[in-house]
Amino acid sequence: MRISAVLLVLVKLCVAQDYECGVVPMTQWAGQASLRTERLQNPVDLVIIQHSVYGACNTDEDCEKAVRGTRRYHIDEEGFTDIGPSFLVGGNAKVYEGAGWSLVGAHTRHYNNCSIGISFLGDFRKTLPATEALRATKDLIYCGISHNYLAHDYRLIGHEQVANTESPGTKLQKEIETWSNWVENI
Numbered sequence: 001m002r003i004s005a006v007l008l009v010l011v012k013l014c015v016a017q018d019y020e021c022g023v024v025p026m027t028q029w030a031g032q033a034s035l036r037t038e039r040l041q042n043p044v045d046l047v048i049i050q051h052s053v054y055g056a057c058n059t060d061e062d063c064e065k066a067v068r069g070t071r072r073y074h075i076d077e078e079g080f081t082d083i084g085p086s087f088l089v090g091g092n093a094k095v096y097e098g099a100g101w102s103l104v105g106a107h108t109r110h111y112n113n114c115s116i117g118i119s120f121l122g123d124f125r126k127t128l129p130a131t132e133a134l135r136a137t138k139d140l141i142y143c144g145i146s147h148n149y150l151a152h153d154y155r156l157i158g159h160e161q162v163a164n165t166e167s168p169g170t171k172l173q174k175e176i177e178t179w180s181n182w183v184e185n186i
């Protein structure tokens with residue numbers, strides 16, 4: 001009886017983790033759920049890759065500090081409702097929940113209500129994110145498709161393709177242009 005209860009809990013934990021695509025929830029890294037309320041219609045069919053420039057990090061401790069600092073900056077200085085991107089990816093290869101799959105974020109003017117914005121923490125004009133961080137992002141996308149948050153025929157672009165910005169950085173832009181579902185024009 002006891003063993004089966006433990007097993008049940010374990011199964012539930014694993015299912016929950018899979019359901020959330022291994023993302024570190026905002027309740028964990030910020031101590032509260034997103035303050036956003038505007039719903040994003042799933043499945044979303046556009047993914048926009050960005051970089052944060054600031055907040056490069058490689059350890060869990062530094063990456064949590066970076067996402068907390070970014071959130072404070074977005075709320076206190078930018079006047080956003082909450083942290084801008086849908087997800088943030090650290091050099092530790094962890095993905096942090098921002099607005100998430102189903103809430104409208106603030107990452108790409110004119111596209112917030114129809115896209116998922118994934119921001120790599122750091123500056124990727126001259127260097128690439130860690131291989132594991134790139135892998136984690138691809139896994140996030142596949143997981144999003146398998147849970148119908150993302151359309152299977154989603155399109156992927158870099159931030160610079162729809163805004164006057166250097167984001168996601170020349171080096172990272174070149175990288176994502178080799179990814180499946182990248183499109184030159186949307």
Ligand SMILES: *[C@@H]1O[C@H](CO)[C@@H](O)[C@H](O)[C@H]1NC(C)=O
Binds near residue numbers: 041113114
């Ligand atoms: C997003 O907002 C634009 C401008 O307000 C609107 O025209 C468009 O229908 C919206 N798209 C979705 C998916 O809600």
